[in-house]
Amino acid sequence: MSGMRAYAGLLRVRQWTKNLAVFAALVFARRLTDPASLAEVMEAFVAFCLASSAAYIVNDIRDRDADRLHPVKSRRPIAAGAVGVGEAWVLAAVLVAAAFAAAALSGVRLVASVAAYLALQAAYNLKLKHVPTLEVFALAAGFVIRVAAGAWILAVEVSPWLLLCTMNLALFLALAKRRHELIEMEDGAGAHRKVLDSYSPHLLDQMISIVAAATVVTYALYTLAEQTVRKFGSAHMIWTTPFVILGVFRYLYLIHQKKLGGSPEWVLLTDLPILATVVLWAATAAAIVYL
Numbered sequence: 472m473s474g475m476r477a478y479a480g481l482l483r484v485r486q487w488t489k490n491l492a493v494f495a496a497l498v499f500a501r502r503l504t505d506p507a508s509l510a511e512v513m514e515a516f517v518a519f520c521l522a523s524s525a526a527y528i529v530n531d532i533r534d535r536d537a538d539r540l541h542p543v544k545s546r547r548p549i550a551a552g553a554v555g556v557g558e559a560w561v562l563a564a565v566l567v568a569a570a571f572a573a574a575a576l577s578g579v580r581l582v583a584s585v586a587a588y589l590a591l592q593a594a595y596n597l598k599l600k601h602v603p604t605l606e607v608f609a610l611a612a613g614f615v616i617r618v619a620a621g622a623w624i625l626a627v628e629v630s631p632w633l634l635l636c637t638m639n640l641a642l643f644l645a646l647a648k649r650r651h652e653l654i655e656m657e658d659g660a661g662a663h664r665k666v667l668d669s670y671s672p673h674l675l676d677q678m679i680s681i682v683a684a685a686t687v688v689t690y691a692l693y694t695l696a697e698q699t700v701r702k703f704g705s706a707h708m709i710w711t712t713p714f715v716i717l718g719v720f721r722y723l724y725l726i727h728q729k730k731l732g733g734s735p736e737w738v739l740l741t742d743l744p745i746l747a748t749v750v751l752w753a754a755t756a757a758a759i760v761y762l
Contacts, residue, residue: 477553481531481562482524488736490519492614492637496622496629499702501760511577511624515584518573519617522585525566526592528559533596537664541656543733577624584620588613603669604678607649611641632693639686643679647722647732650675655733679726683719690715707759714752721745 493515502508531538531549538550548554567589574581591612599609618637622629653667653675693699694708721744725731731738738745 474553477548477551478562481528481548481554481559482566483527484524485740486523486527486736487520488739489614490516490523490617492617493519493621495618495633495637496625496627498757499633499760500622500625500627502625502627503761508625511581512621514573514577515581515620515624518570518577518581518585519588519620521566521570521573522589522592525563525570526589526596528563528566529592529596532556532559532563580624581620584616584623588616588620591616600664601666603666606666607642607645610645611638614638614641628698630693630696630698632689632696632699636686636689636693639682639689642682643686643719643722644732644735646675646679646682647726648735650679650726651731651733654730679723683723687712687716687719703760705759708756711752711756711759714748714755718745718748718752721748 494512497503497508497512500508528549531547534544535547535549535556538544538547544550549556549559570585570589571582574585591609595606595609600606615634615638618634619629649667649670650672652664653670653672656667691709691712694712695706699708700706721742722732722738725738725742725745731742739749740746
């Protein structure tokens, strides 16, 4: 593994797609065409990308021994020995400083949001990742912070239903990832991730079913909420719900029939039906919101 490629892998650039959640408030507040608002959210996106990469590096440092037992994660730069632990700590510190510097360009609200995100990641790495069920809620909270931060820096109201839907969707993806790890690693799952010893495929399937249904219901309630109808002038957002259901169904199919789900961001970028569903949802939502 070449030096530059190793450092690029350490940043996990592919997972920066998760930080697109900060754009939710911009889109639904009808501010996408406002240059000043767009610039503020872009600053938030950059700040969260830097902060999330720092968190990934710390996670890889702490999990390097366990990662060496995983068929895929063993190729991560630190686990593979391509990047030293000392170098990784320095890079993580530089990224944290850069994240706060980028956040400061937007103001104290973004600085506070990035600080809250990094505090959550620190708690996750130190303790929460070993606590069953609470660990996936910690992952979901990271997405909620991103969405809330996008609304906070723009000083726009965000629907509680939208935040709840975000949490449920993040739980759905996180539980699917745990299921994939548990089945893929079989008897060695606990050695790779200790918390997996507390789960079983049957338990995770039940949890996934609950949050999959909750995701669809909370999204539908968001589209029909008084606040949403008042903002967009109609209840037409409800017609985007079938795309949400289709996306959830497709992901469940990939989990159970194709044995995928270990890397949600990879599925989003490579599975054509999922990608088409997201594009159709976005096009329909944009037409309703802006036209």
